[in-house]
Amino acid sequence: MQRRIIKDKLFEIIIIIFALVSTFPLILILFQIVKKGIASINWSFFVNLPQPPGESGGGVSNAILGTFILIVIAGGFSILLGVLGGTFISEYKDKKISELIRLCVNIFQGIPSIVIGIIVYIWIVMPLHRFSALSGGIALGIMMLPLIVKSTEETLRLIPSSLKEASLALGASYTTTMLRVILPAGINGILSGILISVSRVAGETAPLLFTAFGNPFMNFNIFKPVDSLPLLIFNYSMSPYPEWHSIAWGASFVLISFIIILNILTKMVSRKWKTVF
Amino acid sequence: MKMDRYFKSILFGAAILLLLLLTGIFFTLLIGSIPAIKASGIKFLSGTSWNPVTGVYGAVPFVIGTLLTSFLALFISLPFSFSISLFLGEYFKKGALAEFLNYATDILASIPSVIYGFWGLLFLVPIVRKFELSFHILPYGVGIFTASLILAIMIIPYTSYLAKEVILLVPQDIKEAAYSLGATRSEVIRKIIVPYSRSGIFAGILLSLGRALGETMAVTMVIGNSNLIPGNIFSPANTMASVIANEFTEATNDVHLSALIELGLLLFIITGIINFIGNEIIKKLSIKG
Amino acid sequence: MENGILKILNFYAGYNVKTILTNINLSIPSNKVISIMGPSGCGKTTLIRCINRMHELQPDANFKGQILLNEKNIFATSPILVRRKIGMVFQKPNPFPTMSIYDNVVSGYILNGIKIPRSEKDRIVEETLRKVYLWDEVMDSLHRKGTFLSGGQQQRLCIARAMAMNPEIILLDEPTSALDPKATAKIEELITKIKKSVTVILVTHNTAQAARVSDFTAFLYLGELVEFGFTEKLFTTPKDKKTEEYLTGKFG
Numbered sequence: 001m002q003r004r005i006i007k008d009k010l011f012e013i014i015i016i017i018f019a020l021v022s023t024f025p026l027i028l029i030l031f032q033i034v035k036k037g038i039a040s041i042n043w044s045f046f047v048n049l050p051q052p053p054g055e056s057g058g059g060v061s062n063a064i065l066g067t068f069i070l071i072v073i074a075g076g077f078s079i080l081l082g083v084l085g086g087t088f089i090s091e092y093k094d095k096k097i098s099e100l101i102r103l104c105v106n107i108f109q110g111i112p113s114i115v116i117g118i119i120v121y122i123w124i125v126m127p128l129h130r131f132s133a134l135s136g137g138i139a140l141g142i143m144m145l146p147l148i149v150k151s152t153e154e155t156l157r158l159i160p161s162s163l164k165e166a167s168l169a170l171g172a173s174y175t176t177t178m179l180r181v182i183l184p185a186g187i188n189g190i191l192s193g194i195l196i197s198v199s200r201v202a203g204e205t206a207p208l209l210f211t212a213f214g215n216p217f218m219n220f221n222i223f224k225p226v227d228s229l230p231l232l233i234f235n236y237s238m239s240p241y242p243e244w245h246s247i248a249w250g251a252s253f254v255l256i257s258f259i260i261i262l263n264i265l266t267k268m269v270s271r272k273w274k275t276v277f
Numbered sequence: 278m279k280m281d282r283y284f285k286s287i288l289f290g291a292a293i294l295l296l297l298l299l300t301g302i303f304f305t306l307l308i309g310s311i312p313a314i315k316a317s318g319i320k321f322l323s324g325t326s327w328n329p330v331t332g333v334y335g336a337v338p339f340v341i342g343t344l345l346t347s348f349l350a351l352f353i354s355l356p357f358s359f360s361i362s363l364f365l366g367e368y369f370k371k372g373a374l375a376e377f378l379n380y381a382t383d384i385l386a387s388i389p390s391v392i393y394g395f396w397g398l399l400f401l402v403p404i405v406r407k408f409e410l411s412f413h414i415l416p417y418g419v420g421i422f423t424a425s426l427i428l429a430i431m432i433i434p435y436t437s438y439l440a441k442e443v444i445l446l447v448p449q450d451i452k453e454a455a456y457s458l459g460a461t462r463s464e465v466i467r468k469i470i471v472p473y474s475r476s477g478i479f480a481g482i483l484l485s486l487g488r489a490l491g492e493t494m495a496v497t498m499v500i501g502n503s504n505l506i507p508g509n510i511f512s513p514a515n516t517m518a519s520v521i522a523n524e525f526t527e528a529t530n531d532v533h534l535s536a537l538i539e540l541g542l543l544l545f546i547i548t549g550i551i552n553f554i555g556n557e558i559i560k561k562l563s564i565k566g
Numbered sequence: 567m568e569n570g571i572l573k574i575l576n577f578y579a580g581y582n583v584k585t586i587l588t589n590i591n592l593s594i595p596s597n598k599v600i601s602i603m604g605p606s607g608c609g610k611t612t613l614i615r616c617i618n619r620m621h622e623l624q625p626d627a628n629f630k631g632q633i634l635l636n637e638k639n640i641f642a643t644s645p646i647l648v649r650r651k652i653g654m655v656f657q658k659p660n661p662f663p664t665m666s667i668y669d670n671v672v673s674g675y676i677l678n679g680i681k682i683p684r685s686e687k688d689r690i691v692e693e694t695l696r697k698v699y700l701w702d703e704v705m706d707s708l709h710r711k712g713t714f715l716s717g718g719q720q721q722r723l724c725i726a727r728a729m730a731m732n733p734e735i736i737l738l739d740e741p742t743s744a745l746d747p748k749a750t751a752k753i754e755e756l757i758t759k760i761k762k763s764v765t766v767i768l769v770t771h772n773t774a775q776a777a778r779v780s781d782f783t784a785f786l787y788l789g790e791l792v793e794f795g796f797t798e799k800l801f802t803t804p805k806d807k808k809t810e811e812y813l814t815g816k817f818g
Contacts, residue, residue, distance in 0.1 A: 004461055011463035015368060018360030022437075023381040025430045029388065029396050084291030097292055103553075104299035110484065110552035111302075111545060112491025114518045118525070118541045119302050122309055142298070149295065162660040166724070169618055170731065171650035172677035175284040180677055184664040203389025206493035206518070210525050230391045234494060237395040245399065252392045259387050275663045276713040278646070 030256075037253025040246040050216050050232075053241035060251050062218045066133065066226035067255075070212060071198055073137020073222065078144040079194055085145075086152025086190075087178065101149070109146040116142050117207035125211060133219070133226040136212025140204060144197035151193025155186040160277055188273035192266045199262035203255060205230035229255040306545055309538035316532045321539060327504045327520070329529050334536040336543065338506045342514035343544075345421050346496060347489040349510060350428035351482065357429075358436035358485075362478075363466060365437070366444030386434035394498030397427040402499060409511055419501035420513045427495045432485040439484065443477025443562060444470055480558035487551040491544055493518040517544045571596035571765055572617065572735060577631030579609075579616050581624065586612045588789045590631070594782075596734075599757055599766040601776035601797065604786035605812065610769045613786065614737045617767070618652040619645040635734070650678065653728030653736040653764075658744045659720035661712030661727070668708040670723055671695060674731040694730045697763075698722040698756050718749025722756065735765045742775070754779050773813055777801050785809045 048059030089098040116139050124135040159182055167177040183190070205228075208214075213225040214235060229251050236248035313321065317334045324335015361378060369375040398419075405426075406418035447470050455465045471478075501513020502523055515523070517540045528534040570593035577590040586609045594600050602610045615621040616629055619640065633640050640648045661670045671691045675682055682690075691708070695701040700722045704715070712723050721741055728736050738757070742750040757766055757779050770776050776783050777797060784794040785806075793800060793809045804810045 004464075008461035008463045011466070012368065015360045015363050018357050019364035019378060022357035022361060022433055023378065023385075026381050026385045026388075028400070029392070030384070032396065032400065033392070081291055081294060084288055085295040088288040088292040091288065092292075097296065101292060101296050101299075104296065106556045107549050107552050108299055108302070110487045110491070110548055110555075112493060112518055112548060114491070114493040114521050115302075115306070115541045115545050118309070118521065118538055119305055121525070122305050122538075142302075145295070145298070160658075160660065162656050162658060163662065165620060165623075166654075166656060166660045166662070166727075167673075167677055168623065169620060169649055169654035169656075170674040170677055170727070171646045171648075172674075173278050173646060174281040175278075176677050176679070178284065181662055181664075185662070187664075199387060203387075203391065205389070205391040206522060209522055213526075230389055230494075233389075233395055234391050234498070237391075237398055238498065248395055252395060255389060256392065259389070260384065263383070263387055276711070277660075277663050278644075 033249060033252050033256060036246065036249035040250035041253060045247075045250055049218060050247070053239070053243055056243065058243070058247055060227075060229065060232055060247065060254070062215065063227040063229045063232040063251065064254070065218065065220075066212065066215070066231075067202065067228040069133050069220075069222065069226055070137045070140055070208070070228055071202060073134060074140035074144055074201060075194070075198065077138050077141030078148055078197070082145050082148030082194075083152050083183075083190060086149040087156060087183070089149070090153045090156035091178075102153075105146045105149050109150070112206070113143060113204055114206040114209075117210050120207065121210045128223070130223070131211060131213035131225040133212055133222040133224065136208045136226065136228070137222070139207035139211045140201040143201050143204065143207065144194075147197035147200065148190075148193050151196070152186070152190050155189025155193070156182065158189075159185050159275075163277070185275050185277075188270050188275060191273065192270040195262055195266040195269060199259050199266070202259055202262065203230050205234050209234075229258075303545065306538060306542040310535055310542050312532050313535035313539040317536065321536070325506055329524070329533045329536075332532060334532070334539075336517070336540060338504055339515050339517045339520050339540065340543075341506055342421065342500070343490055343516040343518070345507065345510065345514070346424045346428060346500065346516055347486055349421065349425035350432060350489050351486055353425060353429035354433045354436060354485075355482070358433045358440060358481075359478075361433065361437035362440035362444055363470075366441040367462075367466060367470065370445075382434040382437060385430070386438075390431065390492060390494040391498075393427050393431055394495035397423060397495060397499040401426060405511075414509075414511050417501055417511065417513050419499050421500065421507055421510045424496045424500040424514075424516075425510075427499055428489050428492055431492065431495060432489050435488060436481045436485040439481030439559070440474070440478045443474040443481070446477070446562065447473045476558055477562050480555045480562070483551055483555040483558075487548045487555065490516075490551070491518055491548050493522050497522045517541075570594045571636060572767075573632075573634040573637075574613075574617075575632040575634065577616070577629070577633065579612055579621060579627070579629040579631075581628070582626040586789050587616070587629075590791050592784060592791060592794060594735075594765065594767065596765045597761055597763075598781040599761050599768060599779055601780035601783045602767065602769045602786060603771065603773055603776045603783060603812075604792075606771055608786045609789040610771075610786055611739055614654075614739060614767055614769055617735070618649050618654050618737060620649075620654070646678075650674070650731055651734050653731060653733035655721070655724050655728055655736065655738045655741050657740045659717055659724050661715075661720050661723050663711065663713050665712065666709045667704050667712045667715070667723060670712045671726050671730050673727055690730055694726045697729055697760060698726045699752065700726060716749070718745050718752060721745060721749070721753060725753070725756065725760075729760065729764065733764060735767060736760070738766065738768045740769055740771065742770075742772075750775075773801075785812065787812070 044057050045059045047061050049062055051058035089101050092098050120135050120139040125131055164177055167181040208228055208231050214231045215225040215227045219226050233248045233251050236244040321334055321336055325337045326333050326335050327338055365375055401423055402418040405423045406416045409416040451469055452465055455469045496516050497519035500519055502515055503513040504515055507514040521537050521540055525537050572594040574590050574592040579587040604610050621627050662673055665673055668691055671694055672687050742753050780797045783797040783800045785792045787808050793806045
């Protein structure tokens with residue numbers, strides 16, 4: 001009996017130790033990013049362009065702008081399509097096509113992001129004969145789609161059908177019912193799905209390698225290559241120059257802060273705008 | 278109502294577009310692979326050499342590299358993810374520690390892969406190099422082992438999250454029945470909880486494996502990028518994803534590009550099947566994945 | 567009974583191959599409360615969902631026969647127009663969760679894109695909320711969400727929502743089945759009051775409720791109309807044996 005109790009305690013202690021040890025890498029990574037990142041961040045970091053190795057005062061303004069442009073294009077490509085598609089499969093649950101879309105969405109959620117890069121290279125980069133912000137944005141947009149479709153469907157499915165009937169029974173048209181009653185009632189879930197998907201793709205690098213490509217200069221033209229924070233971190237960290245490494249730390253700090261803020265925002269949205277039925 | 282007809286057609290149009298887009302991805306990969314399939318045929322899957330200069334494209338080194346890194350990562354991560362899932366799903370469902378662990382795994386899951394790679398390059402690689410030196414292994418620092426370490430850290434949140442969700446699904450009354458028979462907690466875990474949630478935990482492991490197989494950036498940065506079949510787990514190597522990342526923009530000719538697309542297709546099919554099975558299991562268990 | 571506001575003639579309805587209502591003939595007089603009672607599954611709800619053309623929204627739904635509102639076939643006009651004239655209240659209270667109490671009351675106007683001046687809206691809201699005895703309870707929180715109210719208050723808000731459109735008929739589908747006895751009493755009280763301005767069709771499986779509030783009662787069994795008449799008469803001297811058995815608790 002005594003031995004069983006000791007064994008039980010031992011098991012528990014091992015579980016606790018392993019669980020807590022697995023947070024060490026996180027603490028280590030965050031600690032280093034914060035320490036080295038903050039050290040390399042100053043005003044010029046945000047407003048200047050990258051400098052050649054050996055020169056100080058380089059910034060990442062081009063990558064911050066690029067990330068912003070890419071996310072805007074990605075959102076423009078995916079949000080409307082994803083919400084409408086998600087609405088369709090929740091409205092026509094049992095149709096064959098809905099089943100098919102659901103299956104595709106589930107499979108595509110786990111497709112390696114580099115594959116999306118290949119696709120967009122074939123679809124957009126090859127016909128246009130150049131890397132571009134447009135292609136990078138669409139690559140990120142394709143990655144956002146499954147999440148938006150899924151979160152829209154799951155949100156709408158939780159809305160009681162009596163709500164729709166109440167609106168129809170008042171003589172409202174189907175369109176009005178969907179746009180003024182059903183979608184607003186699900187706004188928190190749909191919005192947090194969109195925010196989550198943005199935070200997922202904000203740090204994506206692989207699909208941008210051969211689409212947005214990277215660009216050390218400021219660029220507003222969506223038909224030309226742009227830089228993004230993850231691309232810049234990749235290129236700088238693979239370089240042999242310590243100055244560039246410290247810029248990469250700074251960029252990592254900015255990127256992680258952005259993602260964590262997005263995650264907090266998502267939680268706030270889903271809590272604050274929660275619809276009570 | 279005219280308006281309703283328009284609105285319904287817009288919804289339907291979006292659905293069709295979505296379907297075309299998603300299935301189009303598969304067919305694009307398939308069509309893009311045709312030149313390589315014509316040039317290499319089945320040798321693509323059995324060839325042990327990949328040399329764009331001589332036009333020889335055998336994927337075996339990358340398949341081995343991919344499987345080795347992914348399974349090693351899974352092996353390293355399992356004790357940790359299993360512990361986290363039991364910690365959060367059984368021992369400490371609430372409280373400050375559970376909160377902390379929840380946040381920690383959340384943040385771990387949202388750190389971009391490129392940052393893991395960067396951190397691995399500057400922090401893990403030197404440590405592994407020292408380790409290799411002291412064991413008289415060629416001190417590359419980069420290689421399969423380093424890549425697996427990074428991958429392990431990256432997939433812990435996924436496995437542990439899914440496993441926690443299924444462990445929480447184990448009905449309280451079954452556990453209580455076992456306790457009332459005098460079982461200790463660890464016995465309940467081993468005899469009741471684990472058998473009950475076995476298929477869900479398996480699905481979690483499968484989905485994490487899918488993620489590990491396709492992970493690109495972090496692996497590319499620390500695996501050493503060698504197109505040879507790895508001799509041991511400390512050798513530099515390449516995975517399917519990392520070789521695409523490395524060679525795609527520098528592809529010398531159409532067949533090379535097509536061979537890389539075919540690698541993408543292979544990766545797509547493998548991860549697609551794994552995701553399909555994992556999702557089917559989860560759907561049966563009806564948990565949110 | 568010849569000049570009823572609503573006439574149902576040789577009416578059949580169902581899903582796919584399953585018939586739910588068989589040859590219903592019913593003439594409903596205006597400004598009265600009419601109960602439709604019967605055991606669960608007898609087709610009560612299907613019947614009233616045909617009256618405001620909600621039945622046909624179900625996939626595989628079908629129907630045959632005529633329903634006349636003021637001598638005009640409702641299937642010959644747009645379902646939207648029919649539903650504006652025939653309001654409906656559901657089993658479970660379902661105020662629009664994104665709208666305030668105020669907006670819920672005038673939601674019929676909002677959702678139909680009918681523009682009315684603010685002062686007119688204010689008047690409709692107050693008048694309708696008074697009709698359902700909710701005004702005194704919510705006058706200070708008109709701009710809070712309707713979902714913060716209690717179940718009974720929510721259901722009265724839903725009745726107000728239907729009443730605000732000035733319908734000719736209001737359909738109540740077991741409106742008190744999700745409520746406690748106190749809230750139920752209040753709803754029953756208001757049902758007997760609002761019949762001054764609207765014809766009320768009340769579906770209930772609670773015979774006592776039918777006896778308490780309705781002027782006329784219809785008894786539906788296995789999709790057929792067994793008996794229809796003055797409530798008092800039907801309860802005291804039922805013509806049909808099935809009605810008697812139902813009222814004495816032999817089945818259902």
